[in-house]
Amino acid sequence: MNARVAMAELIEGLSKPEKMISPKYFYDERGSKLFEKITELPEYYPTETELAIMRDNVDEMADLIGPQASLIEFGSGSSLKTRILLKHLHEQAVYVPVDISEDHLHETAESIRAEFPELEVLPVVADFMHPFTLPNPAVMPRRNIVYFPGSTIGNFTHDAALELLKVMYQEAGEDGALLIGVDLQKDPAIIERAYNDSAGVTAEFNLNMLRHLNREFGSDFNLDAFSHRAEYDEDNGRIEMRLTSGEWQEVSLGGKDFVIEEDEAILTEYSHKYTLEGFAGMAAKAGFTVAEVWTDAKQLFSVQYCTRQ
Numbered sequence: 538m539n540a541r542v543a544m545a546e547l548i549e550g551l552s553k554p555e556k557m558i559s560p561k562y563f564y565d566e567r568g569s570k571l572f573e574k575i576t577e578l579p580e581y582y583p584t585e586t587e588l589a590i591m592r593d594n595v596d597e598m599a600d601l602i603g604p605q606a607s608l609i610e611f612g613s614g615s616s617l618k619t620r621i622l623l624k625h626l627h628e629q630a631v632y633v634p635v636d637i638s639e640d641h642l643h644e645t646a647e648s649i650r651a652e653f654p655e656l657e658v659l660p661v662v663a664d665f666m667h668p669f670t671l672p673n674p675a676v677m678p679r680r681n682i683v684y685f686p687g688s689t690i691g692n693f694t695h696d697a698a699l700e701l702l703k704v705m706y707q708e709a710g711e712d713g714a715l716l717i718g719v720d721l722q723k724d725p726a727i728i729e730r731a732y733n734d735s736a737g738v739t740a741e742f743n744l745n746m747l748r749h750l751n752r753e754f755g756s757d758f759n760l761d762a763f764s765h766r767a768e769y770d771e772d773n774g775r776i777e778m779r780l781t782s783g784e785w786q787e788v789s790l791g792g793k794d795f796v797i798e799e800d801e802a803i804l805t806e807y808s809h810k811y812t813l814e815g816f817a818g819m820a821a822k823a824g825f826t827v828a829e830v831w832t833d834a835k836q837l838f839s840v841q842y843c844t845r846q
């Protein structure tokens with residue numbers, strides 16, 4: 538994303554009645570490391586639960602996907618989950634990671650190539666919120682499988698999530714399918730604990746967003762004044778993460794000044810949790826049928842295989 542567009546978007550968010558900053562600004566180098574640490578926390582159940590679901594069911598997934606598929610990952614994961622899937626696919630044909638960050642993408646592509654020398658890896662630099670052109674592989678794949686692990690879908694409001702599913706529908710093509718990780722609604726106490734860990738890593742991750750903006754966009758947020766909040770909103774089925782300023786401050790960004798009142802909060806992230814019915818309903822609006830759902834014994838998390846209707 539170009540710097541001028543990013544600046545305009547940041548200014549727009551900070552000009553809203555409730556100030557907000559997109560969760561994509563979490564992920565500078567330090568932020569990515571902090572997220573890694575989050576995934577290893579005892580309270581943060583999504584990563585290890587999804588990984589276990591993949592490990593336990595990957596053979597069945599590979600059978601459903603069939604041979605010579607093109608795996609199109611939205612976001613350049615290079616995660617363990619992706620590797621497990623690639624390892625088990627039958628006659629794996631092509632891996633297409635799609636990401637807006639070129640650096641990250643090429644790093645991913647290189648490490649996947651090193652691990653899977655037979656696999657054709659064709660990275661695409663694109664903003665996957667909008668349709669993009671798929672690369673031409675050496676051997677025509679039998680079908681496209683869009684892969685979207687990690688419950689990243691949770692970051693999007695229901696409207697935006699539906700738009701994204703429509704792009705996935707289009708990229709999957711005629712006989713294609715979607716394999717997606719979706720975090721589930723459950724006892725709010727379990728969810729709130731996952732976003733308010735006792736070691737304070739999530740708080741540090743949240744705060745790092747402002748550190749990132751200060752460095753990259755020349756703003757002057759007083760980091761010391763902010764504290765981390767994460768609350769589960771049961772009506773909307775989502776975690777809402779905020780940074781609350783304990784003091785009045787005036788922040789300048791891109792030539793504009795923003796007043797932050799004492800105890801005013803900036804919204805930094807939504808993390809939506811779904812019921813199985815809720816997700817199926819949204820997927821149906823995008824043209825998908827949920828054909829298979831795998832969960833863990835406690836029904837904390839799901840991986841869902843969706844075919845085009």
Ligand code: AVJ
Pocket residue numbers: 575583687688689691692731732739806807808
């Ligand atoms: C990467 C969006 C799936 O929502 O759980 C973790 C990000 N934020 N702890 C999530 C996150 C705070 C994470 N996602």
